[in-house]
Amino acid sequence: MIVELGIFSGRPDPRWPLDPGAAAEFRALLAGLAREDANPPPAPGLGYRGFTVTDSEAVRQVFNGRITGGDATLADPGRTVERWLLGTLPPEFEPLRPVVSAAIDG
Amino acid sequence: MLRVDVDIFSGRPNPAWVVTDEDAAGALLEEIAAVAEEAVGLSGAGYGGLGYREVVISSMSDDESWPEPLPRTFTLGTIGAPDPGRSAELARRIVADMPRYRAFKLPGHAETPLDDATRDLVLEQMDRFFQDPPEWFRPPLFPSNSLRTTISEDEPIDAGCFYEVSEFNPDFWNRPEVQPYNNCYNYARNYRTDTFAQPGRAHGAQTDVMACADVSRAALADGLVRRFDCLPDSEYPRRLMALVIWPGVDYHWYREQRGDFWGHKPGSTAARNYDNRGALITNPETCDRGGYTDFCGYFYAGKSVVIN
Numbered sequence: 001m002i003v004e005l006g007i008f009s010g011r012p013d014p015r016w017p018l019d020p021g022a023a024a025e026f027r028a029l030l031a032g033l034a035r036e037d038a039n040p041p042p043a044p045g046l047g048y049r050g051f052t053v054t055d056s057e058a059v060r061q062v063f064n065g066r067i068t069g070g071d072a073t074l075a076d077p078g079r080t081v082e083r084w085l086l087g088t089l090p091p092e093f094e095p096l097r098p099v100v101s102a103a104i105d106g
Numbered sequence: 107m108l109r110v111d112v113d114i115f116s117g118r119p120n121p122a123w124v125v126t127d128e129d130a131a132g133a134l135l136e137e138i139a140a141v142a143e144e145a146v147g148l149s150g151a152g153y154g155g156l157g158y159r160e161v162v163i164s165s166m167s168d169d170e171s172w173p174e175p176l177p178r179t180f181t182l183g184t185i186g187a188p189d190p191g192r193s194a195e196l197a198r199r200i201v202a203d204m205p206r207y208r209a210f211k212l213p214g215h216a217e218t219p220l221d222d223a224t225r226d227l228v229l230e231q232m233d234r235f236f237q238d239p240p241e242w243f244r245p246p247l248f249p250s251n252s253l254r255t256t257i258s259e260d261e262p263i264d265a266g267c268f269y270e271v272s273e274f275n276p277d278f279w280n281r282p283e284v285q286p287y288n289n290c291y292n293y294a295r296n297y298r299t300d301t302f303a304q305p306g307r308a309h310g311a312q313t314d315v316m317a318c319a320d321v322s323r324a325a326l327a328d329g330l331v332r333r334f335d336c337l338p339d340s341e342y343p344r345r346l347m348a349l350v351i352w353p354g355v356d357y358h359w360y361r362e363q364r365g366d367f368w369g370h371k372p373g374s375t376a377a378r379n380y381d382n383r384g385a386l387i388t389n390p391e392t393c394d395r396g397g398y399t400d401f402c403g404y405f406y407a408g409k410s411v412v413i414n
Contacts, residue, residue, distance in 0.1 A: 009290045009358040009372045009398075010321075012302050045382035046358060046372050047396035099355065099397070 001026065003085055006049035006063075007096060014093045018053075022088060026053065029081050030060075030067060036075035038066075048103035051085045079104050107131055107166040110200060112228050113159040119214025121224050123207040124166065132171070138163070138182070138196060139173035143340075144189035145196055149179050151339075152186030153240055158231040160184035161197040183232060185239050188340060194236045201228050254343055255364050259334065267336035269406055270343040271364040272296065279377035286374045293371035294347040294359035295407050301414055302374075305357070308414035318402035321349060321357045329411035333404035341408025348390040351400040358398045360390040368393075 001023040004015045018026060050063025060069040062081050067074040076082070082104050089097055108131045112121040125131045138146065152160045164179040165172055172178060183197025184190065208220035218224060253275070259267040279285060279293060287300040295303070306312040306324025313320040330347070331337060337344045346362040360368045363379065368387040371377040380386055381393035391401050 006373070006375075008356045009370075010304070011316075011356050013373060045375075045378075045380075045394075045396060046398055047352075047382070049372075049375065096355070 001053060001055040003088060004052040004054070005085075005089070005093070005096065005100065006052060007047065007100065009046055014089075014096065016088070016090045016093075018088060023055065026081075026084070029084060030070070030074060033067065033074040033076055033081075035072045036066065038073065038075075048100050051082065053085070107170070108135065109164045109166055110204075111162040111164070112201060113162055114157065114228060114231060115218070116156060119218045121204065121218050121220065121228060122212050122214055123204060123220055124210045124212070125207060126210050134200070135173050135176065139175050141192060141196070142173075142175040145182060145187050145193040146176065147181040147184040147186035147193065148177065149181050152181060152184035153235075155240060158228070158235045160186070161200060163200075183236075188338070190236065190239060194232065198229065198232060201225060201232065204228070253364075256342075257346075257362075259336075265334040265336055267334055267406070268339070268344065269337070269346045269362075271346070271362050272343070274363040274365065274367070274369050274379055276369070276377040276379075279371055285376060288371070289373055290357075290359040290371050291413060293369065293377055294345065294361040295411060295413050296343075296345055296361065297411075297413055299414055303413040305413075308412045316351055316354050316356055318349070318351050318400055321351060322402055322405075325349065325405060328413050330405040330407050333406060335406070337406050337408040341406075341410060343409060345407045347405045347407055349402040349405065350390065350395055350398040351402055352397040353400055355397065358395070360387065 001018040002015055003018060004013050006013055050061055053060045053062060058070045060067055062085060065076050065079050067076060067081060086097065086100050086104070107128070108125050110123050110125065114120055125134065147160065149160075149162050160181040161183040162179065162181050181187070182200065183194045187193035202225065204220050204225045205222055208215070253273045254270045256268050256270050259265055259269070279288060284298060284300070287302060288298050289302045291303045291305060292299055304312050305321055306327045309327040311324050311327035313324045333346065348360040348368070350358050350360075352358070358370065358372070360370045363369045366388060367379050368390050369377060369379045370387070382396045383394040385393065387393045
């Protein structure tokens with residue numbers, strides 16, 4: 001399972017793998033979310049635009065309290081999945097943590 | 107056969123003749139073709155005032171053998187050529203042969219005969235013209251392209267620069283095989299590399315420092331120039347790009363489009379012409395740019411700019 005943080009315009013976005021344990025935790029988080037019928041969020045512009053999580057089943061977009069791209073759109077009003085994914089940010093991207101955190105909480 | 111017109115008069119017919127000798131015409135065209143990049147201009151792109159202007163060479167038929175680098179109509183002896191001196195030298199030799207071709211009659215020969223007097227007048231006027239070429243400025247003419255328009259810079263500085271704006275065409279970029287692999291730098295330069303191009307990388311000058319001075323320096327290494335450092339017509343098409351910086355984090359580029367707005371492509375997302383508030387971008391200095399708070403300035407990118 002690969003996570004990509006959508007944040008840059010010019011530089012390549014940060015990407016990192018999730019180990020099997022973390023991947024299972026991610027799937028468990030999704031399993032606890034309710035489905036939602038609303039339209040997906042509009043295409044974000046410059047700056048933080050969520051996470052893309054790719055595995056053999058799907059490419060999921062996690063942004064603004066919604067998870068799209070799997071079998072259904074899921075609602076995550078507390079943005080717990082985004083915060084959890086931010087928690088897996090590797091040390092080399094540490095300077096981005098406060099930026100993303102502020103965007104999620106802002 | 108090829109036709110020669112000396113664009114010099116206002117009231118009388120211009121001196122004009124047809125080089126009927128196929129071998130002579132072919133040899134002449136080959137000679138011109140060998141120096142086309144320096145000596146040849148496009149008709150109407152040089153001086154346009156009163157007096158001697160240019161020598162126009164054109165084909166007499168649409169199926170005539172014609173060297174590849176030469177348009178079917180072009181000019182010599184023109185200040186519209188990259189090297190006017192070389193252009194004048196060739197034109198002078200062609201004009202010197204004028205009386206040889208008087209046997210082939212054209213309608214204007216009654217008022218402007220192909221005699222020694224006409225030839226000497228033209229040569230004298232050409233010499234005078236190139237001793238002190240007039241300062242002359244007119245929008246250059248380029249091969250027709252309905253998707254591009256040439257802009258003359260006159261505000262805020264009348265530097266005499268030109269650049270091209272093109273039709274907003276996001277569909278080119280927003281395709282699955284293109285969108286993820288091309289970023290703001292690709293879009294603003296208008297050059298698809300599929301490598302997520304980085305300023306300076308093609309020339310060993312990439313930077314990790316996300317500040318105006320550093321990213322600007324990297325882009326200049328790729329061949330961009332600062333706005334108002336005019337690019338010659340040979341750099342057509344020339345783009346106007348704007349660089350902004352998210353201090354310490356990232357950079358971003360915009361490109362001016364036809365229609366007085368700007369386009370951009372945030373990273374791997376879709377190309378667009380609106381800002382972070384969803385408003386049409388009419389000014390990259392004042393649009394909503396999120397964290398990209400530092401406006402670094404404008405640059406031209408000519409056709410020789412290589413990015414990767």
